[in-house]
């Protein structure tokens with residue numbers, strides 16, 4: 001009995017330590033901007049992210065790339081992920097969030113800001129991210145018609161030397177359906193921090209809007225930091 005009580009107390013202490021560590025992590029991560037990049041496959045998220053990285057030096061973390069790295073490692077976990085990814089469905093959030101969390105932890109301290117690309121893909125992913133990592137400052141949603149997205153992915157696949165296994169018409173349609181099913185709920189929940197950008201325009205025109213939104217976030221963060229001094 002005494003042994004059980006001791007074990008329970010140790011477990012409680014471990015949970016409290018973990019929570020304190022998560023809170024500490026969330027607080028230090030929230031000192032730099034965290035921006036979610038939303039939009040369907042082929043909407044141009046990658047292009048805009050590259051431009052943001054060039055201008056602001058932020059750390060770009062794509063959930064899809066992190067998952068593909070895991071698949072490429074050839075691990076058992078990677079094989080299971082690959083099965084889901086090739087159907088166009090979503091892998092479990094625990095997997096994605098721990099990959100993201102690890103990557104954020106690795107670059108924290110040296111990062112000027114985080115671009116979280118392709119996440120959240122469903123509403124609970126956003127909720128869990130904000131609890132376990134840090135609140136997002138802004139969500140940029142690149143809005144694009146399905147026809148344009150399909151055309152762009154097919155063109156990208158045709159031009160690319162490395163073929164993505166999920167860039168075939170059947171999986172593209174499934175990826176679009178997954179996107180369609182989940183996006184409205186995300187946009188509703190995060191309406192206050194989301195900027196919807198028409199992504200069917202010239203890359204540079206889109207980027208002008210992106211810059212305005214990010215500059216605004218940076219200004220607010222600076223003002224907040226100054227107020228704390």
Ligand SMILES: Nc1ncnc2c1ncn2[C@@H]1O[C@H](COP(=O)(O)OP(=O)(O)O)[C@@H](O)[C@H]1O
Nearest residue numbers: 041063064085088089090091096118119121175
């Ligand atoms: N946040 C996420 N949650 C669950 N699964 C994800 C997430 N991000 C990516 N994936 C998985 O990886 C696949 C490829 O992602 P990504 O490269 O972002 O593709 P897309 O071009 O469809 O946006 C998705 O179809 C999905 O299976």
